[in-house]
Amino acid sequence: MMRMIKRLFLMLIASMLFLCACGETERKVAEDNLVVIGMSQVGAESDWRVANSESMKEAFSEKNGYRLLFDDARQKQENQFTSIRRFIQQRVDYIVVMPISEDGWESVLEEARDAGIPVIVVDRRVNVGDGSLVTAHVGADFYAEGTSAVKWIEKNYANRDRVNIVHIRGTMGSTAQIGRTGALTAAFRNHTNWNLIKEMDGDFTQAKTYEVMRDYLESSSVKPVIDVVYCENDNEAFGAIDALEEAGYKCGDGGVAVISFDATHDGLVACRDGKIALEVECNPLLGPLAESVVRTMEEGGVPEKNQNVEESIFLPEDITDELLESRGY
Numbered sequence: 533m534m535r536m537i538k539r540l541f542l543m544l545i546a547s548m549l550f551l552c553a554c555g556e557t558e559r560k561v562a563e564d565n566l567v568v569i570g571m572s573q574v575g576a577e578s579d580w581r582v583a584n585s586e587s588m589k590e591a592f593s594e595k596n597g598y599r600l601l602f603d604d605a606r607q608k609q610e611n612q613f614t615s616i617r618r619f620i621q622q623r624v625d626y627i628v629v630m631p632i633s634e635d636g637w638e639s640v641l642e643e644a645r646d647a648g649i650p651v652i653v654v655d656r657r658v659n660v661g662d663g664s665l666v667t668a669h670v671g672a673d674f675y676a677e678g679t680s681a682v683k684w685i686e687k688n689y690a691n692r693d694r695v696n697i698v699h700i701r702g703t704m705g706s707t708a709q710i711g712r713t714g715a716l717t718a719a720f721r722n723h724t725n726w727n728l729i730k731e732m733d734g735d736f737t738q739a740k741t742y743e744v745m746r747d748y749l750e751s752s753s754v755k756p757v758i759d760v761v762y763c764e765n766d767n768e769a770f771g772a773i774d775a776l777e778e779a780g781y782k783c784g785d786g787g788v789a790v791i792s793f794d795a796t797h798d799g800l801v802a803c804r805d806g807k808i809a810l811e812v813e814c815n816p817l818l819g820p821l822a823e824s825v826v827r828t829m830e831e832g833g834v835p836e837k838n839q840n841v842e843e844s845i846f847l848p849e850d851i852t853d854e855l856l857e858s859r860g861y
């Protein structure tokens with residue numbers, strides 16, 4: 533009897549061990565089925581960027597079949613190179629990168645190619661001689677965005693002898709800055725009455741823009757006459773408006789016309805309230821498009837090399853409560 537109980541007990545332990553082992557293997561298989569994405573993000577410098585990160589994380593979620601290794605480069609391109617090299621060592625399936633600035637990518641992307649890992653570039657671009665280093669790019673046409681802003685200035689200041697413009701640039705060398713600045717610079721050449729009274733770097737952040745604008749206004753011996761402030765994103769616009777108002781300027785309604793890019797929720801609210809005269813849309817919800825590139829490749833297809841997102845512009849009168857509620861960012 534004792535021996536039978538002992539045998540039953542041993543059988544029970546053995547079957548429990550077997551079941552555990554099965555559970556382990558199953559979990560491992562499930563894990564192994566996930567497509568591993570190494571992602572390098574610029575940072576969290578703006579509301580746009582935060583919305584972009586959320587969109588990427590949602591699209592590359594575990595429920596959609598991905599294991600996402602997300603790295604925030606804190607606005608330093610060196611950090612992007614380090615994390616991409618780590619992804620290569622970890623042998624991820626795909627690398628997705630939102631590059632900070634365009635230059636300097638050749639070596640690290642060659643390393644990814646040598647390791648056989650496709651690289652998908654999202655939002656801004658990289659400037660590389662060999663186009664095959666990038667599998668696909670998903671993003672916006674920033675020069676076209678700048679052109680929309682320039683057209684608005686042309687239309688609204690058509691009969692003026694002199695238009696005084698302050699320009700706040702985004703992160704130098706980033707595609708968004710190059711495109712938006714490029715359109716304005718080209719327009720200066722065609723409009724001799726446009727006068728660039730000050731150009732400053734805002735680095736796409738509210739804090740830096742507030743600081744440079746405040747310092748500029750404080751250091752001017754005569755209060756400058758400003759018609760237009762061309763900011764390259766919403767956070768720069770918020771910083772500029774704060775500094776302008778503190779210095780006694782009126783934004784909107786016959787005062788300074790602040791132009792902004794992104795059209796995030798708070799940017800649109802400031803536009804509806806008249807403080808931002810024009811919002812040029814830039815859509816941060818690029819996760820689904822980037823994910824569709826990976827899916828196409830997983831299914832054995834060839835993704836489109838370049839995909840641009842559709843964008844529009846907003847004026848104060850366009851912004852209704854319904855529009856604000858319907859925005860995902």
Ligand code: GYE
Pocket residue numbers: 577578579580581655656708736764765766767793794814
């Ligand atoms: O406009 C700005 C962000 O690269 C399009 O980067 C992006 C820009 C966006 O920090 O808000």
